[in-house]
Amino acid sequence: MKVLFVCMGNICRSPTAEAVFRKCAEKAGMDKRVTIDSAGTDRWHIGKAPDQRACLAAARRGYDLAALRARQVSVEDFQRFDLILAMDHDNLERLRALRPATCNAEVDLFLRRYRLGEDAVPDPYYGGEDGFEQVLDLIEDGVAQLLDEIRGRQ
Template sequence: MIKVLFVCMGNICRSPTAEAVFRKMVTDAGIGSEVAVDSAGTHGYHVGEAPDVRSQLAGRKRGYDLSAHRARQITLDDYSSADFILAMDWENLSELQRQCPPVFRHKLHLLMRYASEYDAAVIPDPYYGGTNGFNLVLDYCEDACQGLLEIVKRRVSMYAPAPQPQKGEAEH
């Protein structure tokens, strides 16, 4: 199982959006049973809360359901269990690097490193802005998650068990 964890500050806007986008992509790609997708915040400001209503509305318009998500803060166990820990911006990446045990720091990256359509390093926080910010978050997440999906699909195929011969087939 490959585990992907998306991280922003409060886990109510950007990271749950990235989680919903990537979860749909891995499901549509037929690898949902091999990939665990989650999100968390570097801070506990909103633990237990649903995603921002504006994130939910923007996501719903594009076919993503964020309604079941509840914000949580990253834990020490996340650093060891996740294969990819992807921050939305430099501040959260810095906080992750500060908290993360050194042995797991190689897992920490910015999500936008996987983008190919948008030349931006970070996904800006839409919380204090208008609707356009939430749509931009979706644009960036869809782009970066598509690039990430290609990496994850290759990794899934690397770890897939060899096909077993069907009954009646000759074994060589």
């Protein structure tokens, strides 16, 4: 299974989801069975490290974002990945607009698919530290469900 997490700039939510999923997949012994990446729908931060606040919040929970660098979603991603998960409705619409007609990848909202009762991971960029903690809470819950789905497919 190849999974791509997508947010706007690829410096807060999607790299956090990538790091959380990567660590959880390793703990579950599934890291050899999954490919994990993240990207942004916009190009503002290409090549930049994740937001320092996201890195600090993640590090407090044992996740490492230091090696990650922002990139923009490409048309090729729709062929390379099985599942492309948007962090919010705006990015889902951007992905749908970019998606080629001959695409095999499933495109969905991360939380709508993996956390009942919620559908968007809020963007913490313009808020305080607590927003990054909330993002981690939501992503950790969703990733647990994603791992269960992958186990069920194999």
